[in-house]
Amino acid sequence: MKKLLAWLLWLWMSLVILGAFLYAPLAKGFIGESSRILFFHVPMAWVSFVGFIAAAVWSARYLFFGRDPRHDRAAAVAIELGLVFGVLATVTGALWARIMWGAYWNWDPRQTSLLVSLLFYAAYLALRAAVDDRETRGRLSAAYALLGLVVTPFLYWVVPRITYSLHPDPVVNAQGKVEMEARMQHVLYASGIGFAALFFWIHNLQCRVQALLDRKSAL
Amino acid sequence: MRHSASTWVAEAAAVFMKEWRCEFRTRYSLNTLALFAFTTLVVVSFSLGPLGVSLSKGTALLPVLLWITLLFSVAAGLPRAFVQEEETQTAMALRLAATPSALFCGKLLYGLTLVFALEALVTPVYVAMTSLAIASPGLLVVVLAAGGYGLAVGSTLVAAIIAQARTKGTLFSVLAFPVLLPLLVLAVELTRVAASGTAPDVALPQLLLYDAVVTVAGLMLFPVVWNP
Numbered sequence: 001m002k003k004l005l006a007w008l009l010w011l012w013m014s015l016v017i018l019g020a021f022l023y024a025p026l027a028k029g030f031i032g033e034s035s036r037i038l039f040f041h042v043p044m045a046w047v048s049f050v051g052f053i054a055a056a057v058w059s060a061r062y063l064f065f066g067r068d069p070r071h072d073r074a075a076a077v078a079i080e081l082g083l084v085f086g087v088l089a090t091v092t093g094a095l096w097a098r099i100m101w102g103a104y105w106n107w108d109p110r111q112t113s114l115l116v117s118l119l120f121y122a123a124y125l126a127l128r129a130a131v132d133d134r135e136t137r138g139r140l141s142a143a144y145a146l147l148g149l150v151v152t153p154f155l156y157w158v159v160p161r162i163t164y165s166l167h168p169d170p171v172v173n174a175q176g177k178v179e180m181e182a183r184m185q186h187v188l189y190a191s192g193i194g195f196a197a198l199f200f201w202i203h204n205l206q207c208r209v210q211a212l213l214d215r216k217s218a219l
Numbered sequence: 220m221r222h223s224a225s226t227w228v229a230e231a232a233a234v235f236m237k238e239w240r241c242e243f244r245t246r247y248s249l250n251t252l253a254l255f256a257f258t259t260l261v262v263v264s265f266s267l268g269p270l271g272v273s274l275s276k277g278t279a280l281l282p283v284l285l286w287i288t289l290l291f292s293v294a295a296g297l298p299r300a301f302v303q304e305e306e307t308q309t310a311m312a313l314r315l316a317a318t319p320s321a322l323f324c325g326k327l328l329y330g331l332t333l334v335f336a337l338e339a340l341v342t343p344v345y346v347a348m349t350s351l352a353i354a355s356p357g358l359l360v361v362v363l364a365a366g367g368y369g370l371a372v373g374s375t376l377v378a379a380i381i382a383q384a385r386t387k388g389t390l391f392s393v394l395a396f397p398v399l400l401p402l403l404v405l406a407v408e409l410t411r412v413a414a415s416g417t418a419p420d421v422a423l424p425q426l427l428l429y430d431a432v433v434t435v436a437g438l439m440l441f442p443v444v445w446n447p
Contacts, residue, residue: 143443143444147433
């Protein structure tokens with residue numbers, strides 16, 4: 001059954017890739033084929049945020065509902081994967097920005113908020129690496145993840161300020177008003193579902209690997 | 220908690236008094252911190268050049284450097300509040316002696332007085348050295364108070380987290396800066412407003428909301444961070 005699901009995911013992602021290049025039309029006003037990066041870049045950014053929220057949920061369960069080591073592992077793995085997907089989203093976004101806006105980095109609100117959340121992920125992992133005792137590590141990192149969740153919403157107020165005060169860029173505003181054709185939407189949402197499934201599949205595998213490693217080190 | 224309100228206040232006050240008594244016993248660390256803040260300030264002001272920056276660029280640039288100086292000084296001084304308890308192995312006695320929320324408030328109060336003292340030392344000298352014109356000093360005081368409180372409360376919680384880890388010094392900056400980033404941006408924005416003399420916009424309520432949210436998070440998370 002699990003093997004079948006993995007094959008289904010492979011089939012789904014293959015269709016998404018084909019759809020992104022063959023089925024979806026090019027968006028108007030974009031240079032060359034650059035708009036096709038949307039179908040991979042945007043879902044990866046979504047999944048990166050999903051990883052952050054999932055990690056916060058698992059951290060809360062670990063802290064306040066019975067200190068189950070599985071929840072601690074699940075939170076840590078979600079942050080690791082969130083970091084991987086976040087870096088990929090940042091790099092693909094920077095490549096696209098180079099083509100469209102002429103610079104890899106523009107302090108666009110979305111670039112900035114993703115960058116700050118990447119700092120959070122990295123700090124979380126640095127904290128975990130600096131604590132040896134398993135119980136202490138779980139407790140401290142879960143508290144930090146929840147602190148991060150509480151503070152992050154302020155970025156939605158704060159980040160537009162940075163952009164406005166330092167880099168007034170009309171392209172950024174126009175970007176928010178992209179009207180998407182139906183066929184592009186199909187591929188984008190299918191890709192979103194595919195990447196989310198990919199995230200949870202890798203998450204499940206990685207949690208099992210971590211559980212085995214923990215058991216090995218406990219022996 | 221079965222403690223009554225008066226014992227809670229007494230506990231928090233006792234923690235606060237203990238912190239300052241320890242500081243004044245050695246005084247060495249306090250002097251070093253004041254010197255650190257002052258040296259950073261001189262380095263920043265001097266790096267801008269003896270001529271300073273033009274007035275129009277000054278209102279945009281100088282508030283940023285002021286808050287960076289304050290942030291670095293806080294990062295140099297505040298983590299000690301908890302790191303010291305672990306190093307001198309007094310943490311366990313403290314766990315037995317005070318309720319976590321009272322302890323957090325006592326430590327926060329200590330951090331707050333420390334941050335306010337740093338601000339009182341750094342800001343006037345910085346304003347004088349860089350000839351930053353302040354159009355509305357009242358607003359600047361409010362921003363320093365609200366921003367300083369945010370720095371203190373965020374740093375106190377992160378200090379409690381890193382005290383139980385290895386590599387404490389660098390880890391504090393790594394963990395605290397992402398948390399303090401929204402506060403820093405709002406404080407810089409409001410300092411610019413205070414310098415230019417325009418009416419403050421929604422940034423001030425947002426800064427106060429940040430303070431309130433991090434305080435509540437600190438009170439909820441501190442007991443689980445503190446007690447094994």
